Amino acid sequence: MVALMAVVGLPAILTFAPPSAADEVVEVSSLDVGTKHGCAVMSDQSVSCWGSDVDGQGTPPNGSFTQLATGTDFTCGLKTDQSLACWGQGQDGRTSPPAGSFVHVSTGYHNACAIGATDGEVRCWGSDEDGIVSQAPSGSFASVATDGRHACALSTSGSLACWGQDANGVVSGAPVGGGFTAVTAGDYHMCALDSSGSASCWGGNSFGQSNVPPVTFSEVSAGGLHTCGLLTDASALCWGSHDEGKSSPPPGTFSTVVAGYRSSCGIRGDGRIDCWGRSSGGESGPVIGSLPPASLLIGASVSHPISASHLGDGGFVVSDGGLPPGLTLSSDGLLSGSPTALGAYSFEVEARTTGPVSDFRIVEIEVVAPPLSLPPLDAGTSHGCAVQPDQSLSCWGNDTAGEATPPAGSFTQVATGYGYSCALPVSGAVTCWGKSSSEAVALAPSTTFAKVSVGAFTACGIALDGSIDCWGRNQYGQTTNEPAGSYVDVSIEQNHVCAVSTTGSVTCWGNDNNGQVSDAPTSGGYRSVTAGAGHSCAIRADRTVICWGDPGSGRTSPPALEFDSLSSQLDFTCGFLAAGGVACWGDTPSFGSTPDVSFAAVAAGEDYACGLRPDGRIDCWGSTDDGRSGPVLGSLPPSSLTLGSSVSHQISASYLGDGSFVVSDGDLPPGLSLSSDGLLSGMPNIAGTYSFEVEARSTGPVSDFRIVEIEVADATPALTGSVSHSVEGPLAGALVLLYAPGDTFWTPTGGAATDADGAFSAELPDGTYTALVVGPAGVNALVEMVTGVVVSEGAGTMDPVVMEPGYRLAGTVAGLGGARLEGATVHVFEKSTNWFAAATVVTSADGTFDAGPLPAGEYHLLVDPPAGSGLDRSWHGGPSRLVAVVIDVDADVVGIDVDLG
Helix, strand or coil: CCCCCCECCECCCCCCCCCCCHHHHCCEEEEEECCCEEEEEECCCCEEEEECCCCCCCCCCCCCEEEEEECCCEEEEEECCCCEEEEECCHHHCCCCCCCCEEEEEECCCEEEEEECCCCCEEEEECCHHHCCCCCCCCCEEEEEECCCEEEEEECCCCEEEEECCHHHCCCCCCCCCCEEEEEECCCEEEEEECCCCEEEEECCCCCCCCCCCCCEEEEEECCCEEEEEECCCCEEEEECCHHHCCCCCCCCEEEEEECCCEEEEEECCCCEEEEECCCCCCCCCEEECCCCCEEECCCCEEEECEEECCCCCEEEEEEECCCCCEEECCCCEEEECCCCCEEEEEEEEEECCCCEEEEEEEEEEEECCCCCCCCEEECCCEEEEECCCCCEEEEECCCCCCCCCCCCCEEEEEECCCEEEEEECCCCCEEEECCCCHHHHCCCCCCEEEEEECCCEEEEEECCCCEEEEECCCCCCCCCCCCCCEEEEEECCCEEEEEECCCCEEEEECCCCCCCCCCCCCCCEEEEEECCCEEEEEECCCCEEEEECCHHHCCCCCCCCEEEEEECCCEEEEEECCCCEEEEECCCCCCCCCCCCCCEEEECCCEEEEECCCCCEEEEECCHHHCCCCEEECCCCCEEECCCCEEEECEEECCCCCEEEEEEECCCCCEEECCCCEEEECCCCCEEEEEEEEEECCCCEEEEEEEEEEEECCCCCEEEEEEECCCEECCCCEEEEECCCCCCCCCCEEEECCCCCEEEECCCCEEEEEEEECCCCCCCCCEEEEEEEEECCEEECCCEEECCCEEEEEEEECHHHCECCCCEEEEEECCCCCCEEEEEECCCCCEEEEEEECCEEEEEEEECCCCCCCCCCCCCCCCCEEEEEEEECCCEEEEEEECC
């Protein structure tokens, strides 16, 4: 469809510059790209096609060819005997070229044109839309270019003759005059090249396809809304529509370049075809995908499949440069092996089809050593330390030996052990402090280290030259058996040490009672290592973890997750996940649950762990002894509140010191506030479910965090009211009994107890009630009665009740022989009522009673002896019964002695 330009007098080689010696021995001599397929003339003059073959346009006949032209669904070729052959969709006679000898052929959508070899006349066939066949000009021409709706022919004198549809001036806008050496037809535009290498384009320009850059060309090819050209330095340049990358040629040199409808192709210097742009139909040939990562860890196992679409039975090769040593690329695209040498490597991967088209990608891989990472915090036996953003140190927890009192200065790393700590200054030697009796403190060297690790009684560091130096207790050769070589990580906990070399291998030495030394992995490709008491763990290149040594409590059974860093203590390990969380395994029963939040780093202590949050705060969990976990929140607020209810809840935290409470994430229910001393107060005014994070923030770096969820519910319609005491104020625990007409004393319709503020709420059916209010135990409060309490539509408000104090009646009850009686019942009746009992009490073991509270007034006492006392218990008279004793009460009355004997 899209015709290559043609040079006057050189119809077989379509190039402005003379062919070089290299061009004469290439695998492909010419090509063209159509709508969904492309074809090329091979070095043996056979034709090879690729892409769509729905109508047979990609199945060429046998024979020798010198030039090809691809249309929408058909292809035409010029044979070495100068005859024409066409194949594909034959509608309108497009695949039935005229007989005779020809020097050049061009195809459009549904038609084609050729130049006669003897007379130079233009002959066209196929569909005559827009007069392409019937209106071809007469004269002597060297080449022709058509897209099926418009066409131009280049005369032997170098002038242009154009005809067909004149949309966008693609016919009338052709430049006049001579001096042109080639012409090419695009979808809605055309271009020509003159003898100076200057290109001119005209017609459609909606995507800038006719805006020729001011450079010198040796070739120009017009395509579908884009144009490509070959510069004098043999590089390709395209402009216009960049849809699907068709105007983005790869770097490198080409011998020719062709712009197709939605793709472009070029012949490289070695004769291979490279295409770019759309490839849904395979018109761009294979397209490489899934290239290997730009960085590989030395010694790491690599198994990366490279893929390519439209490759068919082709394969992959390294066409330029060299792979990193230790890696191979199979023909099916599997890059595998283990890189063995550090360095940067650049090589070209070619997806090579069985035809002429390949895809090429420059791959750059750097083989790197494991990174030397400095953890920002560390947790020891009972204290922890962290490097602050300003590079100062901050510690927390047990400070018995001064281990949590760091020196001033600027530091890059800190490590904590058993009662001591060590840190690396920004410049200068390692510094250690804490328990002065520890060998690790007393024997600290005056060496500048890149990294330090602290164990119970021994410490190790990586010097600036990568060598390892250990000092302190040497019970198992920890400080004398350091391996030679260069290292990027080292870790010690108790009596053994492990390190990772710059080549990614793991080396351990020291105590081997559980295989923590001898069972270390022997392969390479490790990023980092951590040592516990009897086990160790390392992170592989793919960020998965391997552990060895003592398997007890799951110490050597890490989860199948990806980790960025690890930290081990005596019997467990914690890891910072690549996804941002934390996972711990081993003997962790005292931990409780690991916080489900994002961390930037994690450190394991003896029986606790700490994580660094992205905002720089530290959150610890596990044992709280000595404050090693920092502050610990307690007494969180209730999970449900009622809309409009008064809230006053004190949140507490141990080991908070002069710290404070803040809401660090989320929002409190509207109407509530949290004071710095932890008082949650106010009155929620919007119903809903609220989630927020409460932080107990110490003056140091460690905080405790708790997610609090509170549901604020709409208040249920109810009878409400309040009870107070004239002396005591609001009464908590007062009982409000509510009686409907017809209720008995023992069966009220409803009731409620007052809360801490003396308020109550009771759900009742609509009606009118009598309320009996009884004070709480231990409070001197007279029973109150409120009548006419109305509940309507489930709601109502009872008048506030203020309870008053009353008076006591106290004394003793004696029986036969004057002996005190236990269990006698003392009834107190108001004199003015018909035997209404104002109080009823039972004598205690010593025969005493205390009735009340009672309002002022006159009372009778009726005393019933207990069963088995031998006294008459009749209500109708008799020597053992006392009735009608009148007592005038206007103050406490004590010393009433009743003798029933």
